[in-house]
Structure formats: C-alpha cells, structure tokens
Amino acid sequence: MDRKLNHLEKFMLKKISDIDDFPSGAFNIRENGKGIRRNTTKNINIVSKEDKQGIDIFIKENTKNEMVHIPVILTESGFTDIVYNDFYIGKNADVTIVAGCGIHNDSCETSEHDGIHRFFLEEGAKVKYIEKHYGDGEGTGKRILNPQTIIELKDGSSLEMETVQIKGVDNAIRQTSGKLGNETNLVITEKIMTHGAQFARTEFDVVLDGKNASTHVISRAVAKDASKQEFVSKIEGNTECYGHVECDAIIMDHATVKAIPEILANNIDARLIHEATIGKIAGEQMTKLMTLGLSDKEAESEIINGFLK
Amino acid sequence: MLELKNICFKRDNKQILDHISFTIDDNKLIVITGPNGGGKSTLAKIIMGIEKPDSGEIILNGENITNLSITDRAKNGIGFAFQQPVKFKGITVYDLISLSLGKKIKFSEACNYLSAVGLCPRDYMNREVNASLSGGELKRIELATVVARKSSLTIFDEPEAGIDLWSFSSLIDVFTNMKKEISGSIVIISHQERILNIADKIILISNGKIKESGSKEEILPRLLNNTKSCKFLKEDNNG
Ligand SMILES: Nc1ncnc2c1ncn2[C@@H]1O[C@H](COP(=O)(O)OP(=O)(O)OP(=O)(O)O)[C@@H](O)[C@H]1O
Numbered sequence: 001m002d003r004k005l006n007h008l009e010k011f012m013l014k015k016i017s018d019i020d021d022f023p024s025g026a027f028n029i030r031e032n033g034k035g036i037r038r039n040t041t042k043n044i045n046i047v048s049k050e051d052k053q054g055i056d057i058f059i060k061e062n063t064k065n066e067m068v069h070i071p072v073i074l075t076e077s078g079f080t081d082i083v084y085n086d087f088y089i090g091k092n093a094d095v096t097i098v099a100g101c102g103i104h105n106d107s108c109e110t111s112e113h114d115g116i117h118r119f120f121l122e123e124g125a126k127v128k129y130i131e132k133h134y135g136d137g138e139g140t141g142k143r144i145l146n147p148q149t150i151i152e153l154k155d156g157s158s159l160e161m162e163t164v165q166i167k168g169v170d171n172a173i174r175q176t177s178g179k180l181g182n183e184t185n186l187v188i189t190e191k192i193m194t195h196g197a198q199f200a201r202t203e204f205d206v207v208l209d210g211k212n213a214s215t216h217v218i219s220r221a222v223a224k225d226a227s228k229q230e231f232v233s234k235i236e237g238n239t240e241c242y243g244h245v246e247c248d249a250i251i252m253d254h255a256t257v258k259a260i261p262e263i264l265a266n267n268i269d270a271r272l273i274h275e276a277t278i279g280k281i282a283g284e285q286m287t288k289l290m291t292l293g294l295s296d297k298e299a300e301s302e303i304i305n306g307f308l309k
Numbered sequence: 310m311l312e313l314k315n316i317c318f319k320r321d322n323k324q325i326l327d328h329i330s331f332t333i334d335d336n337k338l339i340v341i342t343g344p345n346g347g348g349k350s351t352l353a354k355i356i357m358g359i360e361k362p363d364s365g366e367i368i369l370n371g372e373n374i375t376n377l378s379i380t381d382r383a384k385n386g387i388g389f390a391f392q393q394p395v396k397f398k399g400i401t402v403y404d405l406i407s408l409s410l411g412k413k414i415k416f417s418e419a420c421n422y423l424s425a426v427g428l429c430p431r432d433y434m435n436r437e438v439n440a441s442l443s444g445g446e447l448k449r450i451e452l453a454t455v456v457a458r459k460s461s462l463t464i465f466d467e468p469e470a471g472i473d474l475w476s477f478s479s480l481i482d483v484f485t486n487m488k489k490e491i492s493g494s495i496v497i498i499s500h501q502e503r504i505l506n507i508a509d510k511i512i513l514i515s516n517g518k519i520k521e522s523g524s525k526e527e528i529l530p531r532l533l534n535n536t537k538s539c540k541f542l543k544e545d546n547n548g
C-alpha cells in the first residue's frame with residue numbers, strides 16, 4: 001500500500017478536500033472502489049465494514065481539534081461505487097470531517113458514486129463536516145453522484161455541514177436528513193452550480209424532536225444553460241424549536257429551478273420559517289460592476305462567484 | 310471636458326429632461342442641485358450610460374460617447390457613485406475595491422480607501438456588501454469604490470445622504486482631496502449648503518430644465534435668499 005500519489009490523484013484530492021498529498025491525522029483514501037491508504041490516531045479509529053463496502057469511523061470522547069479526511073476518487077469509468085460510511089462521535093468530541101468525491105471520466109461510459117454517510121453524535125459532541133463534489137474529464141460518459149447524509153444529534157450536540165457541488169456532475173440526487181434531540185443545532189450550507197444539461201435535486205428532511213433544537217439550512221444555487229434543479233425541504237417541529245430554511249437561486253439562460261417547501265409544526269412553540277427566492281441576476285448589480293469598468297460577462301462571473309463563495 | 314448638447318429624456322409621457330446643455334471643464338467641481346424629482350439622477354445616469362437619452366449628444370474630450378456602453382464609458386474615465394448603493398450577495402468590501410481598481414491589491418492599500426471615508430478597515434474589509442450593512446455604511450463603501458477608481462470625471466449622486474453630520478467635514482475633505490489628486494472634474498448632486506459651498510459652479514435643475522447656472526458666488530446667495538425656490542436646500546445653520 002505504500003505508494004506515491006500521481007498527478008491526477010493529487011489534483012482531484014486538491015479539488016475535493018484541499019489537500020494535495022496524504023494528510024496528517026486520520027484519513028482513508030478510496031480510489032476506484034478500493035482503499036488505497038489509511039491512517040488512524042490514538043483517538044480516531046477507522047475500520048472496514050465486514051458486510052458491505054465502506055468504513056466505520058470511531059471518534060473517542062473528548063477528542064479535540066482533530067481532523068478526519070475520507071476522500072473518494074473515481075478515475076476509471078464504467079464504474080458504480082456504493083459506499084457506506086458511519087461516523088460515531090463520542091461525548092464532547094470536537095472534530096472536523098472532510099469528505100468528498102471527485103470523478104474524472106474521459107470515456108463514454110458512466111461513472112457513479114453513491115456515498116451514504118451516517119453521523120451519530122453523542123451528548124455534547126461538535127462536528128464540522130465539509131463535503132465537496134467535483135467532476136471533470138473529456139469523455140461523454142456521465143458523471144453521477146448521489147450523496148446521502150443521515151444525521152442523529154443527541155442532547156447538546158451540534159453539526160455544521162458545508163456541501164458544495166460546482167459544475168461537472170451530470171446527475172445528482174442529494175439527500176440529507178437529520179433528527180435532533182434537546183438543545184441541538186444543525187446548520188447546513190449548500191452551494192451548487194449546474195450547467196449544460198445537468199440535473200440536481202436536493203432534499204432536506206429535518207425533524208426537530210428535542211426542546212430548543214434548531215436548524216438553519218442555507219442553499220445557494222446557480223443554474224445555467226439548460227440545466228435543471230430541484231430543491232425540496234421538509235422541516236418538522238415537534239416541540240419548542242426553531243427551523244429556518246433559505247433557498248436562494250439564480251437562473252440563467254434556459255435553466256429551471258423548482259423549490260418545494262414543506263414546514264410542519266406539531267407544537268405551538270415550534271417556530272419554522274421557509275424563504276425561497278429564484279430569479280435572474282439583479283440588473284442593478286450588473287450595472288454597478290459595469291460602472292467600475294467590467295464587461296457584462298466579467299460582471300456576471302463576479303456576481304456568480306461571489307454568490308457561491 | 311464633458312459637453313452635454315440638448316439632452317432630452319421622456320418617459321410615461323413626462324418630459325424628465327428637456328433640452329439640457331452644459332459643459333464641465335477640467336479641474337472643476339460642479340454641484341447640481343434642485344427639487345426632488347427634477348431630473349438630476351436621470352441626468353447622471355445618462356452621462357454614465359445607464360440610461361440612453363431620446364435625443365442629444367454627450368461629448369467627452371472631443372469624442373462623441375452618446376452610444377458607448379457603460380463599460381466603455383467607465384474605461385474612458387467616467388465614474389459614478391449611486392444615490393442608492395447596490396447590494397450584493399457574497400461580494401465583500403475588499404472584493405469591490407479590488408474590482409474597482411481592476412486588480413488584486415494589498416490589504417493595506419485597500420485599507421486607505423476605507424479610512425478615507427471614515428470606516429475602520431479592520432471592521433469592514435471582509436464584510437459582504439449586503440443588506441446587513443447600515444445605510445450610512447453602504448453609502449461610505451459606495452464612495453470608497455468610486456474614489457478608488459480615480460476617474461477623470463466622477464459623478465456623486467447625493468453623497469451626503471445618510472452620512473451623519475459629525476462626519477460631514479471629512480466628507481468634504483474626500484472631494485477636495487480627490488480634486489487635488491486626480492486633476493479631473495467632479496460633479497456632485499446635492500441638497501447641502503456645505504457642499505454647494507465648495508462648488509466652482511452651481512447648476513440648478515428643476516422640472517427637467519436648467520433654471521440657473523453660474524459661479525458659486527453668483528448663484529448661492531440667490532438660492533439662500535429666495536426661500537420659495539430653495540425649499541429643497543438643507544441648511545445646517547439655523548437659517
Ligand atoms: N424610467 C423612468 N420611468 C418613468 N419615470 C421616471 C423614470 N426615471 C425617472 N423618472 C421620473 O423622472 C423624474 C426625475 O427623477 P430623478 O430621479 O432624476 O429626480 P432627482 O432630481 O434625482 O430627484 P431626487 O432629488 O429626489 O433624487 C421623477 O419624477 C421620476 O419619477
């Protein structure tokens with residue numbers, strides 16, 4: 001297993017997890033359906049699953065300031081990779097987890113990765129979870145990514161998730177669900193850009209079961225060319241709790257974006273808000289940047305880049 | 310030098326600008342004043358290229374720019390500070406100053422532009438130019454982005470709006486310093502006596518027409534004495 005990473009591997013890793021070589025700390029790098037290298041630490045153990053593809057990640061109680069990287073890259077085409085990764089986060093641990101999948105497809109065959117990630121946070125645990133999806137390659141073969149994230153927060157725990165899919169993914173169904181206990185907090189920030197004939201559907205399903213559970217879902221989306229996006233969010237409040245969903249989308253060319261909100265309050269003290277804005281780039285933003293000497297194309301790209309930053 | 314020749318602009322059957330002609334000489338500070346709805350902002354937008362006049366010509370340094378785009382006018386040295394600053398999502402104050410200068414600049418350099426408009430750079434540089442900023446803060450950032458361009462002709466549309474009185478003298482300094490530095494012309498649309506006071510020339514626009522135009526010495530006393538015609542002036546002495 002002791003080998004060096006090649007150019008393409010390093011490039012893909014940089015794109016999805018901001019590392020350009022084997023990182024320090026705990027990690028597991030998976031390529032074309034096989035683990036290529038793993039490292040564990042005193043506090044973080046990574047174990048392969050016996051019954052299916054994937055790993056279990058165990059993080060000990062009170063682990064502080066450690067990082068776990070679990071990137072997946074697909075460079076062979078015609079490959080469908082399904083992985084189950086489970087994270088068990090001990091009491092009062094405070095860690096950052098970086099996942100992500102990069103597909104490089106130069107052929108005409110489809111490459112697909114479906115990652116099912118489950119997070120079990122014990123009391124008082126705190127996780128920052130960063131997930132990036134990226135696709136490239138010259139081939140006509142489709143690049144398909146269907147990430148699923150399932151989050152369970154025990155009392156007093158919190159998780160902040162950043163999920164990004166910028167270009168390159170032809171088809172994506174992105175499902176995230178959360179079940180929140182007392183005094184918990186779940187923040188999800190999604191950035192997504194589709195172009196060409198791509199399709200992406202995002203589904204959020206958060207159940208606020210515990211007293212003072214709160215969630216904030218922020219989705220910023222740009223749909224270009226003839227791409228299509230759907231944004232479905234369901235928030236259920238079963239007690240004194242707070243939920244806020246903001247979906248903000250820019251459409252360009254012949255793209256379409258559909259936002260379907262559902263908020264369900266089962267308790268008089270549940271406060272739930274859903275905001276959705278879909279529209280083209282604001283004309284006055286274009287005008288302002290053009291008065292600073294930018295061309296209309298330059299202005300457009302600055303506005304989009306800022307929006308998705 | 311900028312020349313406006315017979316600019317007309319009509320919308321919804323209303324003659325918003327009616328044969329406006331005047332000249333802005335180099336190294337001069339011109340203040341345009343007049344009642345609300347008189348057509349001042351419309352005129353500024355026509356000079357910048359944001360609105361197209363129905364008829365008339367705009368000549369910049371001998372070149373007819375009437376049909377040039379906003380971008381080309383900006384590149385030819387026209388700058389414009391909006392009456393209502395535009396808000397963005399995700400674009401920071403630093404980004405906007407860099408864009409305005411057309412290059413990535415050092416943090417410390419960007420700081421100077423913010424300090425000049427009375428904002429503490431540390432607090433603002435990484436903030437998004439969005440609705441979370443107060444009206445006065447947005448206005449100051451707008452000024453900073455336009456001052457940074459050092460355009461040879463800069464138009465400020467009511468720069469004093471929303472700026473607290475305590476900061477007024479530093480606001481005046483922004484314009485006087487800029488005039489010294491760029492050796493270009495500055496046009497300020499304003500209702501403020503203290504801004505009229507630094508003008509080389511004052512133009513009074515009302516109902517889409519130039520009602521008066523001349524040196525400060527000539528025009529200002531008349532504006533201040535004629536209470537009827539100058540209700541639109543905000544005087545900050547007790548008069
Ligand atoms: N595109 C437009 N369509 C219709 N009416 C317009 C348009 N643009 C401006 N107007 C009208 O033209 C008049 C002049 O507007 P303008 O904004 O130029 O006034 P102003 O002198 O800048 O006023 P203020 O001092 O209040 O800023 C107003 O009555 C305004 O409602």
Ligand SMILES: [Mg+2]
Nearest residue numbers: 349350392466
């Ligand atoms: Mg105006």
